[in-house]
Amino acid sequence: MTDLFNVEDKVALITGSTGGLGFIFAKCLAQNGAKVILNGRNKQKLEEVLQELSSEGLSVAGFAFDVTKTEEIATAAQTITSDFGPLDILVNNAGINLRNPLHEFDDEDWDKVIGINLTGTYKVTKAFVNGMIDKKKGKIINIGSMQSELGRPTIAPYAASKGGVKMLTRGMAADWAKFNIQANGIGPGYFKTDLTKPLYENAEFDSWLCNRTPSNRWGNTEELLGALLFLSSDASSYVNGQMIYVDGGLLATV
Numbered sequence: 001m002t003d004l005f006n007v008e009d010k011v012a013l014i015t016g017s018t019g020g021l022g023f024i025f026a027k028c029l030a031q032n033g034a035k036v037i038l039n040g041r042n043k044q045k046l047e048e049v050l051q052e053l054s055s056e057g058l059s060v061a062g063f064a065f066d067v068t069k070t071e072e073i074a075t076a077a078q079t080i081t082s083d084f085g086p087l088d089i090l091v092n093n094a095g096i097n098l099r100n101p102l103h104e105f106d107d108e109d110w111d112k113v114i115g116i117n118l119t120g121t122y123k124v125t126k127a128f129v130n131g132m133i134d135k136k137k138g139k140i141i142n143i144g145s146m147q148s149e150l151g152r153p154t155i156a157p158y159a160a161s162k163g164g165v166k167m168l169t170r171g172m173a174a175d176w177a178k179f180n181i182q183a184n185g186i187g188p189g190y191f192k193t194d195l196t197k198p199l200y201e202n203a204e205f206d207s208w209l210c211n212r213t214p215s216n217r218w219g220n221t222e223e224l225l226g227a228l229l230f231l232s233s234d235a236s237s238y239v240n241g242q243m244i245y246v247d248g249g250l251l252a253t254v
């Protein structure tokens, strides 16, 4: 039974893992014996988190690159593959949100949100997937959101990007299942990170969310780790193109 969820010695890259959920994902995979490569754009932040995890005896490395920059991604893919071999696990987690009513939304901001959340997921995966195809094994985990399914005022571009991530995940499964690659997604409900700071600091939103969520509370970040380990391991070897929503029941109710 334990072997089902085993990720020992697997090589895993988690984009956007210097903060919030990505950091928790990286730490969990490293604690379970994976060789983890962390990522973010800010090199200093990356050094700090690498030091923190290394001081706990975890096997971690880091590579700073921007998931929107094709050349930076290509260099990262070349170096990471030559240092560690092809990836076993890729978690496309880097993401941002910019809030404004759609009729006032800036074109540049639209490009930023779609560029990082959706096109970034495509570009990073494309740079690493050939290694998985060659060895006929791989796990891709794309981080969606409640907005993979639901709209919400002021965040239409984010919803478009996360709805896109859900459909991109299905497309990846359709093209790559035959290579024994499983592409799935995790759709987190609401968890307290830098991304959701404007929400949890807003008493009105906090109260709305706790009433709206059947579990009547925010999620604890550790509550995402079961889905992460399931989708990273042989336990999910015949699960493909699916989103697992970890949301305290929010999507199940109106």
Ligand SMILES: NC(=O)c1ccc[n+]([C@@H]2O[C@H](COP(=O)([O-])OP(=O)(O)OC[C@H]3O[C@@H](n4cnc5c(N)ncnc54)[C@H](OP(=O)(O)O)[C@@H]3O)[C@@H](O)[C@H]2O)c1
Binding pocket: 015, 016, 017, 018, 019, 020, 021, 022, 039, 040, 041, 042, 043, 045, 065, 066, 067, 068, 093, 094, 095, 096, 116, 120, 143, 144, 145, 146, 187, 188, 189, 190, 191, 192, 193, 194, 195, 196
């Ligand atoms: N928190 C939630 O409740 C929640 C709910 C649903 C979905 N999500 C999703 O979960 C993911 C992580 O969110 P979070 O809450 O952990 O956010 P966060 O705390 O703001 O962390 C975002 C991470 O992404 C990195 N990043 C941003 N742009 C990047 C780029 N262009 N290239 C590489 N790295 C980049 C950031 O590092 P740098 O700034 O150094 O690059 C940081 O490490 C996102 O996809 C988000 O949409 C979160």
